[in-house]
């Protein structure tokens with residue numbers, strides 16, 4: 001006998017973190033619409049980023065690679081909702097797709113993890129720092145130019161295993177991911193977001209839908225968290241102008257004070273020696289404009305050739 005068609009299908013990558021995010025989405029959908037969670041099917045995809053996991057993302061082409069396969073399945077009608085880490089998404093959604101909601105953001109900060117020392121300052125001269133993020137590498141090198149950056153890709157578990165195997169002396173991971181995996185006790189220290197600005201949209205989960213799919217849009221709408229939407233919109237608008245493809249180190253931090261959003265941002269040279277930081281404030285609903293304004297200010301300060309000089313190959 002054929003089993004009944006699922007009520008709604010979620011598309012996700014198959015990593016433990018991606019699955020945890022899809023399961024959280026399923027539970028929120030079930031609760032918001034009084035559905036049996038069993039009626040919500042989770043369909044997993046292997047992304048290009050997962051297949052090319054031995055090469056730095058800045059090399060293989062960046063953000064769209066985490067979402068491509070899921071985007072295609074969504075457009076083909078094989079799934080109804082794509083569940084993504086917002087920081088892995090291209091700043092412009094592919095044709096025919098829209099972001100229907102951002103779930104309430106987790107902690108935006110990065111966690112420092114080491115099995116030998118309690119903070120970046122304590123690493124011995126020339127220690128190996130494992131990261132494939134050009135933002136994290138630049139931020140770490142800015143403080144500790146003596147450290148050696150070693151490539152460190154793979155999912156969260158793989159990276160923790162690499163640390164245990166001695167591939168590097170320390171690494172940085174998003175605290176949000178560790179929390180969602182119940183692994184935040186692995187954090188040796190939590191970095192201050194003002195000095196170690198997170199990636200734009202870090203800690204937020206985006207729900208993608210087909211443009212014009214009213215049913216899917218209606219399903220995800222109650223899950224949208226407005227302050228997250230506003231903050232992530234501002235951060236992604238900044239990123240869209242600075243660099244949409246992961247090739248320039250960019251950090252961002254949104255802070256709310258009542259209805260006012262302050263967006264702080266930075267761009268760095270790959271070696272961390274040059275850094276431009278600025279902030280803009282305005283109405284929280286004006287994120288697109290705030291992000292664009294901050295990006296222009298940073299570009300003006302850095303000079304016209306900064307991005308060309310300091311983009312990853």
Ligand SMILES: NCc1[nH]cc(CCC(=O)O)c1CC(=O)O
Pocket residue numbers: 085086087088172173174175176177201202203204205
């Ligand atoms: N690029 C990989 C990625 N994409 C999202 C997260 C963490 C979860 C999040 O930011 O929501 C991670 C891992 C990491 O940076 O440690």
